[in-house]
Amino acid sequence: MRVLRVETAEPYEILIGGGLLTEIPQDLPQVLETRHLALITDETVRDLVAEDLARILTEAGFRTEIFSFPPGEASKNMETVVQLSRSMVRAGFDRRSAVLAVGGGVVGDVAGFLASIYLRGVPYVQVPTTLLAQVDSSVGGKTGVDLPEGKNLLGTFYQPRRVYIDYGVLTTLPLSHLRNGLAEVVKYGAALDRGLFEFLEAQAEALLAYHPEPLEEIIYQSCRLKAEVVSRDEREAGLRRVLNFGHTLGHALEAALNYQILHGEAVAVGMVAAARLSEALGVAEEPVAERLEALLLRLGLPVRLPEGVAPEALPAFLSADKKVWHGRLTMVLLRRLGEFVFYEDPPRESLLEVLKEISI
Amino acid sequence: MRVLRVETAEPYEILIGGGLLTEIPQDLPQVLETRHLALITDETVRDLVAEDLARILTEAGFRTEIFSFPPGEASKNMETVVQLSRSMVRAGFDRRSAVLAVGGGVVGDVAGFLASIYLRGVPYVQVPTTLLAQVDSSVGGKTGVDLPEGKNLLGTFYQPRRVYIDYGVLTTLPLSHLRNGLAEVVKYGAALDRGLFEFLEAQAEALLAYHPEPLEEIIYQSCRLKAEVVSRDEREAGLRRVLNFGHTLGHALEAALNYQILHGEAVAVGMVAAARLSEALGVAEEPVAERLEALLLRLGLPVRLPEGVAPEALPAFLSADKKVWHGRLTMVLLRRLGEFVFYEDPPRESLLEVLKEISI
Numbered sequence: 262m263r264v265l266r267v268e269t270a271e272p273y274e275i276l277i278g279g280g281l282l283t284e285i286p287q288d289l290p291q292v293l294e295t296r297h298l299a300l301i302t303d304e305t306v307r308d309l310v311a312e313d314l315a316r317i318l319t320e321a322g323f324r325t326e327i328f329s330f331p332p333g334e335a336s337k338n339m340e341t342v343v344q345l346s347r348s349m350v351r352a353g354f355d356r357r358s359a360v361l362a363v364g365g366g367v368v369g370d371v372a373g374f375l376a377s378i379y380l381r382g383v384p385y386v387q388v389p390t391t392l393l394a395q396v397d398s399s400v401g402g403k404t405g406v407d408l409p410e411g412k413n414l415l416g417t418f419y420q421p422r423r424v425y426i427d428y429g430v431l432t433t434l435p436l437s438h439l440r441n442g443l444a445e446v447v448k449y450g451a452a453l454d455r456g457l458f459e460f461l462e463a464q465a466e467a468l469l470a471y472h473p474e475p476l477e478e479i480i481y482q483s484c485r486l487k488a489e490v491v492s493r494d495e496r497e498a499g500l501r502r503v504l505n506f507g508h509t510l511g512h513a514l515e516a517a518l519n520y521q522i523l524h525g526e527a528v529a530v531g532m533v534a535a536a537r538l539s540e541a542l543g544v545a546e547e548p549v550a551e552r553l554e555a556l557l558l559r560l561g562l563p564v565r566l567p568e569g570v571a572p573e574a575l576p577a578f579l580s581a582d583k584k585v586w587h588g589r590l591t592m593v594l595l596r597r598l599g600e601f602v603f604y605e606d607p608p609r610e611s612l613l614e615v616l617k618e619i620s621i
Numbered sequence: 622m623r624v625l626r627v628e629t630a631e632p633y634e635i636l637i638g639g640g641l642l643t644e645i646p647q648d649l650p651q652v653l654e655t656r657h658l659a660l661i662t663d664e665t666v667r668d669l670v671a672e673d674l675a676r677i678l679t680e681a682g683f684r685t686e687i688f689s690f691p692p693g694e695a696s697k698n699m700e701t702v703v704q705l706s707r708s709m710v711r712a713g714f715d716r717r718s719a720v721l722a723v724g725g726g727v728v729g730d731v732a733g734f735l736a737s738i739y740l741r742g743v744p745y746v747q748v749p750t751t752l753l754a755q756v757d758s759s760v761g762g763k764t765g766v767d768l769p770e771g772k773n774l775l776g777t778f779y780q781p782r783r784v785y786i787d788y789g790v791l792t793t794l795p796l797s798h799l800r801n802g803l804a805e806v807v808k809y810g811a812a813l814d815r816g817l818f819e820f821l822e823a824q825a826e827a828l829l830a831y832h833p834e835p836l837e838e839i840i841y842q843s844c845r846l847k848a849e850v851v852s853r854d855e856r857e858a859g860l861r862r863v864l865n866f867g868h869t870l871g872h873a874l875e876a877a878l879n880y881q882i883l884h885g886e887a888v889a890v891g892m893v894a895a896a897r898l899s900e901a902l903g904v905a906e907e908p909v910a911e912r913l914e915a916l917l918l919r920l921g922l923p924v925r926l927p928e929g930v931a932p933e934a935l936p937a938f939l940s941a942d943k944k945v946w947h948g949r950l951t952m953v954l955l956r957r958l959g960e961f962v963f964y965e966d967p968p969r970e971s972l973l974e975v976l977k978e979i980s981i
Contacts, residue, residue: 339699339702339703342699342775343699343768346768346774347768347769347770350768350770350771350774351770374738377777378738378765378776378777380774380775380776381763381765381776381777381778382777382778403741404741405738405741408703408706408707408710409707410707410710410711411710413741414706414710414739414740415702415703415706415738415739416738416740416741417737417738417741417742417777418741418742
C-alpha cells in the first residue's frame with residue numbers, strides 16, 4: 262500500500278492498495294468521529310461494490326445506509342442532490358454523520374457537493390471505483406453538478422477527509438473503462454513527467470492486463486502530480502490549467518458529439534491535436550506527436566477524430582469554453598514529452614490545419 | 622456612518638449609515654475587482670429599492686442586471702437557486718462577476734448560497750433592507766435553502782465581501798417589519814448586553830418613529846455583539862447557541878402556526894417564556910421577565926401565546942428541533958438582563974407551567 266499526503270488548506274491522505282476496501286472500517290475512525298455513514302453511489306456500482314462495502318462496514322459496527330441514483334452524467338444535477346438530501350434527512354442523518362462517495366466521477370462530484378451543503382457541510386470520504394476517478398477526482402476538491410446550460414456550473418471546493426483507492430475493483434468494469442482512465446495518466450506523463458510517460462511505454466501491456474504493481478505506480482504518480490499542481494493553485498488561478506492538456510479540444514469534441522464518447526477517448530484525440538499543434542507552431546523542441554500517438558494506440562485509445570466530426574465544426578465549441586471560463590483561450594502545448602507550455606489564443610488556421618490532419 | 626470590522630477567517634466590514642445606497646458605487650471597487658454585477662432580489666424589494674440601486678450603479682459605470690423571484694419563505698428552495706443560476710449563465714455572468722444580495726433574510730440566504738456555489742463560488746456583497754436582516758443576517762456567513770423536510774437543511778458558510786446597511790430604506794416598509802427586527806435587537810440586549818437593553822428602554826418611541834441616531838446605534842451594537850459571538854465560534858460548535866435566546870420556543874411556535882406569524886413576534890413570545898422559565902428554575906438572580914415584557918409591549922411586540930395555540934402542543938415541536946440539531950435540548954436562559962446561561966434539558970413540567978402562564 263502507498264500513502265500520499267495532499268497538502269491543501271485542510272490536508273488529507275490518499276491510501277492506494279489492492280484489496281483496500283476491507284481495511285476501510287479499521288482506518289475510518291482516524292479521520293471520522295462518527296460511525297453513522299451515508300453511502301452514496303449509483304445503481305451500477307451499488308451492485309458491483311457498494312453493497313459489499315456496506316456489509317463490511319456494518320459488520321464492523323458502523324451504522325450504514327446506501328443511497329443510490331441512476332448511473333451516468335444525466336443524473337449529475339441538482340434534482341439528484343435534493344432527492345438524496347431529502348432521503349438522508351428522513352433517515353435521520355444529522356450533523357454528526359458523514360458521507361462516503363463510492364463510484365466514478367459523477368458519484369464523486371454529486372456526493373462531494375451534497376456533503377459540502379448538507380446541513381451546511383458534513384465530512385466526507387471518497388472511494389473512487391474507476392481508474393479515471395482514482396487518478397482525476399481524488400485530488401482537487403472540485404465538486405459540482407450540471408445545469409442544462411453547461412457542465413459543472415454549480416458546485417463547491419470541498420476536500421475529503423480521506424481517499425481510499427482500491428485498484429482491485431477495476432476488474433469489475435469493462436476494459437474500456439480502464440483505457441478511459443489511462444488517457445488521463447498519459448496526460449500527466451506527457452505534460453508533467455517524462456519518467457511517468459516512459460513508465461507507461463514500458464508497462465502498457467501489463468497495465469491492460471491489470472497487473473497490480475504498475476497500476477499502483479501510475480495511480481500514485483498521477484495523484485502526486487495532480488496534488489503538486491493543485492496545492493500550488495487551490496482556487497484555479499493559473500497553474501492548474503496545465504491539467505487541461507488535451508481537454509480543450511477534448512471538451513469541444515465531447516460537446517460536438519453530445520457526450521456520446523468516453524471522456525478518455527476525447528482527451529486522447531485532444532492530446533494528439535495539442536501535440537501536433539505544438540510542432541506546427543514551433544513550440545516543441547523535439548518530436549512529440551508520433552511517440553504520443555504510438556503509446557495511445559498501444560493502450561487502445563483513438564488518435565483520430567471520430568467519423569462524422571468535421572474539423573471545421575470544432576472551433577465553435579471552443580469559443581463556448583472560452584466564454585464561460587476565461588476572456589481568452591489558453592491552450593496547453595508541449596515543449597517536449599513531460600514538459601508543458603501555456604499558449605494564448607493559438608491562430609485559428611493552425612488549429613484547423615491540425616484538426617484536418619487528424620480527421621479520417 | 623459607522624464601520625464594523627468582522628474578524629472571520631476572511632474579514633470584512635459592515636458599513637452602517639442613512640442614505641448609504643448612493644455611496645455604494647464609489648466604495649465597491651475597494652472590495653470587488655469586477656464591475657459586472659448580478660443584483661439578486663425579490664419582486665417586492667425590486668420595486669422598492671433594487672431598481673433604484675441598479676440605476677445608481679449603472680450610472681456609475683457598472684454593468685448591472687436584476688434577477689428577482691417571488692417574495693417569501695416559499696421561494697427559499699433549490700428550485701429558485703437553479704432558476705436564478707440558469708438566468709445568470711444565459712446572461713453571461715462568469716467567474717469574474719459578483720452577486721449583490723438586496724432584500725430581507727430570504728433574499729440574503731438564497732443569494733448568498735447562490736454566490737457560494739455559482740461556478741464554485743463568486744464574490745458577493747449584502748444590502749439588507751429589513752431591520753431583521755440588518756441585525757441578524759449581516760454577520761455569521763450562514764446561507765441556505767429549505768427542503769420540504771425542514772428549514773435551512775442545505776446551505777454553506779460563506780462570508781460577504783462587504784455589507785451595506787442603509788437604515789433609510791426601512792421607511793419603505795410597514796411598521797410591523799421594524800418591530801419584527803426590534804425583537805432581535807431586544808434579544809441581543811437581554812442575553813448579552815445590559816447597556817443595549819437599557820438603551821432600548823430609553824429610546825423605544827424614538828425607534829418606532831425611525832429616528833436615525835438610535836437606529837444606527839442599535840444596528841451597530843447588534844452587529845457588534847453577533848460578530849463577537851460568531852468570531853469565537855465560526856462553525857457553530859457551542860457559544861453561538863446563545864443567539865438562540867427566545868428562538869427555541871419561537872421556532873416551535875412558528876412551526877405550530879405553520880409560519881403564519883412574523884419571526885420577531887414568535888421570538889418575542891419565546892423570550893418571555895425563556896425569561897419566566899429562568900425565574901421558575903431559580904436561574905435568574907434578579908427579576909427579568911417583567912421588565913422584558915414591559916419593553917416588548919412598548920415596542921408593539923406580543924408577550925403571550927397567540928389565540929388558538931395550546932401550550933401542550935408546543936413541546937412536540939421542540940423535540941423536532943432537538944432531533945435534527947443536537948442530541949439534547951440546550952435552552953438559553955437569563956441570569957440577569959444582559960447575561961445568559963445555557964441550560965440543558967429543562968424539566969418538561971416547568972416548561973409547560975410557564976407556557977400555560979402566558980397562554981391567553
